[in-house]
Every structure is written in C-alpha cells, then in structure tokens.
Amino acid sequence: MARIDLEHxxxxxxxxxxxxxDYALKEVHHEWNDGGAYALLGPSGCxxxxxxxxxxxxxxxxxxxxxxxxxxxxxxxxxxxNIAQVFQFPVIYDTMTVYDNxxxxxxxxxxxxxxxxxxxxxxxxxxxxxGWAGKKAQGLTADQKQKIxxxxxLVRSDVSAILFDEPLTVIDPEMKWVLxxxxxxxxxxxxxxxxxxxxxxxxxxxxxxxxxxxxxxxIVQIGTPAELFERPRHTFVGYFIGxxxxxxxxxxxxxxxxxxxxxxxxxxxxxxxxxxxxxxxGIRPEFVAIGREGMPVTITKVEDIGRHKIVRARFADQPISxxxxxxxxxxxxxxxxxxxxxxxxxxxxxxVGGEA
Amino acid sequence: xxxxxxxxxxxxxxxxxxxVAFSAVIPxxxxxxxxxxxxxxxxxxxxxxxxxxxxxxxxxxxxxxxxRNLVFSAIILxxxxxxxxxIALNMPKKGLGVPVxxxxxxxxxxxxxxxxxxxxQVFGRVDIGLLGHTLEAIGINYNYVQNPIxxxxxxxxxxxxxxxxxxxxxxxxxxxxxxxxYYQAAKIDGASRWSVFRYIQLPKMKRVLLIAxxxxxxxxxxxxxxxxxxxxxxxxxxxTFLSIDLVKMAIGQFDLGPAAALSIIYFxxxxxxxxxxxxxxxxxxxxx
Numbered sequence: 001m002a003r004i005d006l007e008h009x010x011x012x013x014x015x016x017x018x019x020x021x022d023y024a025l026k027e028v029h030h031e032w033n034d035g036g037a038y039a040l041l042g043p044s045g046c047x048x049x050x051x052x053x054x055x056x057x058x059x060x061x062x063x064x065x066x067x068x069x070x071x072x073x074x075x076x077x078x079x080x081x082n083i084a085q086v087f088q089f090p091v092i093y094d095t096m097t098v099y100d101n102x103x104x105x106x107x108x109x110x111x112x113x114x115x116x117x118x119x120x121x122x123x124x125x126x127x128x129x130x131g132w133a134g135k136k137a138q139g140l141t142a143d144q145k146q147k148i149x150x151x152x153x154l155v156r157s158d159v160s161a162i163l164f165d166e167p168l169t170v171i172d173p174e175m176k177w178v179l180x181x182x183x184x185x186x187x188x189x190x191x192x193x194x195x196x197x198x199x200x201x202x203x204x205x206x207x208x209x210x211x212x213x214x215x216x217x218x219i220v221q222i223g224t225p226a227e228l229f230e231r232p233r234h235t236f237v238g239y240f241i242g243x244x245x246x247x248x249x250x251x252x253x254x255x256x257x258x259x260x261x262x263x264x265x266x267x268x269x270x271x272x273x274x275x276x277x278x279x280x281x282g283i284r285p286e287f288v289a290i291g292r293e294g295m296p297v298t299i300t301k302v303e304d305i306g307r308h309k310i311v312r313a314r315f316a317d318q319p320i321s322x323x324x325x326x327x328x329x330x331x332x333x334x335x336x337x338x339x340x341x342x343x344x345x346x347x348x349x350x351x352v353g354g355e356a
Numbered sequence: 357x358x359x360x361x362x363x364x365x366x367x368x369x370x371x372x373x374x375x376v377a378f379s380a381v382i383p384x385x386x387x388x389x390x391x392x393x394x395x396x397x398x399x400x401x402x403x404x405x406x407x408x409x410x411x412x413x414x415x416x417x418x419x420x421x422x423x424r425n426l427v428f429s430a431i432i433l434x435x436x437x438x439x440x441x442x443i444a445l446n447m448p449k450k451g452l453g454v455p456v457x458x459x460x461x462x463x464x465x466x467x468x469x470x471x472x473x474x475x476x477q478v479f480g481r482v483d484i485g486l487l488g489h490t491l492e493a494i495g496i497n498y499n500y501v502q503n504p505i506x507x508x509x510x511x512x513x514x515x516x517x518x519x520x521x522x523x524x525x526x527x528x529x530x531x532x533x534x535x536x537x538y539y540q541a542a543k544i545d546g547a548s549r550w551s552v553f554r555y556i557q558l559p560k561m562k563r564v565l566l567i568a569x570x571x572x573x574x575x576x577x578x579x580x581x582x583x584x585x586x587x588x589x590x591x592x593x594x595x596t597f598l599s600i601d602l603v604k605m606a607i608g609q610f611d612l613g614p615a616a617a618l619s620i621i622y623f624x625x626x627x628x629x630x631x632x633x634x635x636x637x638x639x640x641x642x643x644x
Contacts, residue, residue, distance in 0.1 A: 058540050078543040091541040093555045104555075108546035152545060 002068040002160035002193060004032040004055060009064035011050055023062075025050045026218040035191040039208035041198060043240070047217040048197045052163050055195065057081045068160050084153035085163040089170060090145035092137040099124070099133045102151050109156075123151040126186065143175045150179070154186060161193040168203065180207065201241050213237050229284070230342070235349045238282050244310060244321040247288070251281035253345060261316020263295045268340045277347035285310070285321040287342035290330060294337035299330060390616035408617035418618065421598045422625070428597065429576045432515045436572055437565070439516070440523025445557070447528055461521040473585025476514040480586075500587060504594035507587045511595060514582055519572060526568045530561040566637045570630060577626055598622050
C-alpha cells in the first residue's frame with residue numbers, strides 16, 4: 001500500500017511536443033492518499049488511460065516524477081513498481097487452469113509454493129470461482145474471465161496500488177453490480193490504494209471517495225461526489241456529471257446580478273471577473289423550480305422516466321432542463337425560479353468565486 | 357425443426373462436381389486403371405491384379421526413396437518451423453520496418469520452383485557459382501555434383517531459403533492479432549520473456565502453426581522440381597525422392613503399371629500422414 005505523488009507529470013505521444021496541444025496529458029500535479037479509492041472519470045480520449053499507464057509504468061511520462069511513498073519510481077519498470085492492473089478486456093492465460101492463472105504472478109516472483117497455495121485458495125474463495133479452480137481458463141464466460149484478471153491483481157498481498165482500466169465494460173449490467181460491490185468490499189477489507197478509470201459517472205460516484213474528472217488531457221476537478229455535484233469547477237464537470245447535466249446559460253455579470261437574455265437574476269455573492277471573459281451561469285436541473293412565479297419559459301417536451309419527470313424547455317432562447325417530481329404539475333403559463341444557493345458563475349468555463 | 361428439402365439445390369453444385377470429376381476423379385481413376393493392368397503397347401491391356409503393388413512394396417528402390425523423403429521432410433520441418441517462429445518474433449510490430457520486412461519475406465515465395473532450383477544450381481557451382489567458388493577459395497571441399505552430403509545440404513538450405521518465409525508470415529499474422537493488453541498484463545504479472553512466449557504467444561500461434569506444419573510437410577514430401585533441376589536425383593541415387601523415381605519410372609522407362617501403383621501408394625501415404633498430423637494436433641488443441 002502506498003501514497004502516490006504525481007509531480008508535474010506531462011506526457012506527449014509524439015517525439016517533440018511544441019505546443020500545449022501536443023500533450024495527450026497536460027500537467028498533472030497531485031497526491032493520491034494511501035488507501036484511497038479514486039475514480040478517474042472522463043470521456044474517451046481525455047487522457048485517463050494515459051495517466052493510469054503512467055502510474056503503472058507501462059508508459060514513461062515525457063516530463064515529471066512519480067513517487068510511491070516518497071520513493072522516486074519514475075524510471076522503474078512495471079515489475080519493480082509492484083502494482084497490479086486490471087484491463088478493460090479480460091486477459092487470461094488460455095492454456096493454464098484457473099488456479100495456475102491466479103498463481104502466475106506469485107510464481108513469477110518465486111513465492112514459496114505453500115504460500116502460493118494459501119493465497120490462491122483465498123482468492124478463489126473471495127471471487128466465487130470455487131468450482132472452476134482445476135478447469136482450463138479458456139472456456140469460461142466473460143465475467144468469470146474478468147474475475148480471474150481481477151484475482152491476479154489481488155493475489156499479491158504486497159501491491160502498492162491496484163489500477164482498474166474500465167474493468168466492467170464487457171460485463172453484463174446485472175453482474176456489474178455484483179463485481180462492483182465485491183471490489184468495494186475487498187478495498188474496505190484490504191485497504192489498498194485504488195485507482196479506477198471509467199467513463200460511467202454512476203460507477204465513479206458509487207465507487208470512489210474522490211472522483212478525478214478529466215477533460216481534454218487535464219484534470220479539471222478532484223472532489224467528493226457531493227462537491228462535483230454542487231460546485232462543479234468547470235462547466236464540463238457540470239454537464240458531464242448529473243443526468244441530465246447542469247444547465248449552462250450565457251450570462252452578463254454586473255456586480256451581484258446576472259442577466260440571462262432579458263431576465264435579471266440576483267446572486268448571493270459578487271463574482272470577481274476579469275474583463276473580456278466569456279461569462280456563464282450554471283444551474284443544475286434539480287435546483288430549478290417550475291411554477292407560477294419567476295421567469296417565463298416555453299415547454300418543449302416532458303420526459304417521464306419513472307422516479308421523476310425531466311422537463312425540456314426554452315428559457316431566454318436557450319434550452320434548459322428542469323427536474324420535476326413525479327406528481328409535480330406544470331401550470332398553463334409556466335414560470336421558473338433558480339435556487340440562489342445553487343447558482344455557479346463561470347468565466348471562460350472555470351468557476352469563479354467571490355465575496356458574499 | 358422441419359427442414360426444407362429442395363432437390364433443385366443439387367443442380368447448384370453440379371458445375372463443381374463436373375470440374376472436380378475432370379480435374380481429379382477421372383485422372384485418378386485412369387491411374388488406378390493402369391495400376392492393375394499390364395500392357396505391351398498397341399493399347400492392349402491385360403489384368404495384372406495387385407502384382408504391381410506387390411512389386412513396388414517389395415522393392416528396395418521404393419523403400420530407399422521413401423526413407424529419403426521422410427528424412428528430408430523431418431529435417432526441413434525441424435529447421436523451418438523454429439526458425440520461422442524466431443524470425444516472426446523478431447519482426448517489427450509497427451513503423452516503416454513492417455512493410456519492408458513483409459516484402460523481403462514474401463520475395464522468395466514469389467519465385468517459381470524451377471527458377472529457385474536454377475538459381476541455386478548456378479550459385480553452388482564450383483567453377484562459376486558465388487557460393488561454390490567462395491567455399492572452394494576458403495578451403496572447404498564442396499561439390500554437390502559428386503558428394504551426396506553436399507547435395508543434401510544444398511537441397512535443404514535451398515528449401516529453407518525458399519519456404520521459411522511462409523512459416524514466418526503465418527506466425528507473424530498470429531502474433532499481430534494478440535492485443536497489447538496481454539503483454540502489459542504479463543509485465544505486471546512479472547512474467548519472463550520465456551513465459552510470455554510459452555503462455556501468450558505460442559498458444560495464439562498454435563492454429564497458424566498447424567497450417568504451416570501441414571503445408572510444409574505436404575509440400576516437402578512431394579518435392580520434385582528443385583532436386584530435379586539441381587541434382588537430377590544424384591549423385592548416384594542419393595537425392596532420388598519418390599517423385600523423381602516416379603517420373604523416371606513412368607516417362608524414362610515407360611513402366612506405366614508400376615508407376616501407377618507407386619502413384620497411388622504415394623498419394624495414400626501423404627493423405628494418411630497429413631490426416632494423422634491433423635488429428636493429433638487438433639485433438640491436443642481441443643483438450644486444452
């Protein structure tokens with residue numbers, strides 16, 4: 001188990017990066033706590049797998065240092081870093097039995113056979129592969145194979161960290177829940193540092209203590225699920241997280257008043273904005289109230305998704321989503337109001353603070 | 357489930373049946389016909405029963421040639437399969453090297469058999485050949501026309517030069533189909549280079565290796581053109597393989613009966629051995 005420090009890491013796949021845009025991974029400087037569960041969340045191509053492979057040592061970063069428990073491992077090979085990684089698609093050794101697959105990482109490290117046997121039996125027990133130990137791994141189903149991949153990661157008791165690269169992509173939805181809770185339980189039980197890459201927000205939010213949101217090669221926010229929900233630091237976080245995502249409306253800011261279209265909205269703080277910045281107002285659909293009071297909207301569509309209704313509307317010529325209770329009513333001339341506490345103001349896509 | 361029977365469907369396979377009949381079945385039957393009859397010309401044939409088969413199977417000539425065939429196939433398989441794997445493992449996986457290597461590998465395969473024979477025939481000559489002359493100059497006594505061992509070495513080197521590429525290309529196709537994640541996982545599991553080969557690369561190459569093995573066995577067992585061009589079956593009978601013997605018998609001596617019997621036996625041997633190899637290799641695959 002280890003604390004992982006990433007010091008000014010940057011990576012470019014090309015040989016000589018000239019501009020900032022040549023970097024697949026822009027500067028990352030962050031500390032991952034020992035025993036923490038982190039989720040790396042972002043759309044495809046945002047650099048999350050690159051970051052993961054840099055931690056595991058499959059890629060050497062173009063710039064920067066990585067420290068495990070204060071020890072520089074930047075130039076150590078994957079083997080010497082002592083980490084485990086589970087890949088998107090199950091990787092199994094076809095010709096070996098399930099037992100031998102699980103024993104493989106230990107035998108390669110010359111662990112005594114009695115210890116191997118004890119560890120492997122423990123993992124077989126844990127992953128519920130009991131009846132399969134002596135079978136060839138070839139004929140198993142995708143989720144059993146992924147359990148083996150997972151088991152190979154867990155079998156070494158001394159790993160610094162376990163990295164997961166979208167491990168549940170190929171698994172059936174039902175089985176996903178089972179495996180996810182199994183991983184979570186194992187994490188609680190053993191307390192390894194865990195980094196989990198995914199593009200599925202539900203997975204990230206249910207899984208991790210801290211969610212790291214990546215966008216276009218950089219980390220845009222690291223926070224607890226609640227922080228990401230309430231105070232997205234970047235408009236991307238706003239609409240990537242949440243279903244539907246945050247409403248981001250172009251707004252003019254003047255003192256503690258925001259103007260969207262022709263409507264003035266009072267803020268409970270005074271944002272500090274540099275002149276010339278593109279300013280926007282962000283409000284989550286959950287915090288928009290629909291009723292007879294407030295600003296006029298035109299309803300375009302109502303989607304009933306069971307637990308609640310999603311109202312799609314146009315407000316000041318902008319599309320806006322509103323979440324309404326399942327039994328909520330929409331009046332004939334609907335008007336909306338924003339919950340003042342839930343309003344975030346963005347300048348050039350980044351959230352700005354201010355004095356209250 | 358009810359199956360639909362439509363007898364018209366048989367007409368669809370008729371063209372193929374006719375083609376196969378003309379190209380394979382009818383010639384084969386002609387050979388069978390010759391193999392059980394004797395003739396003294398004038399298109400008069402006499403029933404000979406299994407006489408020719410007995411003759412062939414009891415002659416030293418047949419067994420000697422068969423032994424040479426088996427030894428030759430065994431040697432070239434023992435060289436070409438491992439060599440092909442080693443070259444394939446060391447081929448570049450991406451970049452400019454890939455097309456360059458692939459073209460270089462494919463070159464020998466594009467050369468017709470008799471041209472390959474001619475190239476090596478000239479190449480190995482002591483008076484004008486680069487190889488023969490060089491060996492002579494550095495004091496190695498090499499003469500494939502007079503020395504049986506030199507003749508064998510020449511044929512084997514030539515076959516390896518000509519056909520290892522085929523094994524390489526097949527293995528390479530198997531290797532590039534392995535996803536990167538396998539190699540990454542192996543690194544993380546701390547696998548040695550040998551383990552990566554043994555547990556990842558070899559299992560993935562198994563199918564193509566089976567094909568490579570069968571193709572190379574059948575081809576080398578039927579070898580004719582190259583020894584015919586280079587050594588003509590000599591010196592003595594030292595490179596007279598079954599195919600060369602067969603042609604001598606049929607066209608040189610015009611012994612159609614024994615030659616036909618030998619053809620049938622030759623054909624059955626290849627069929628039998630190929631079937632045995634295929635069965636052994638596929639069942640071992642199914643078990644794992």
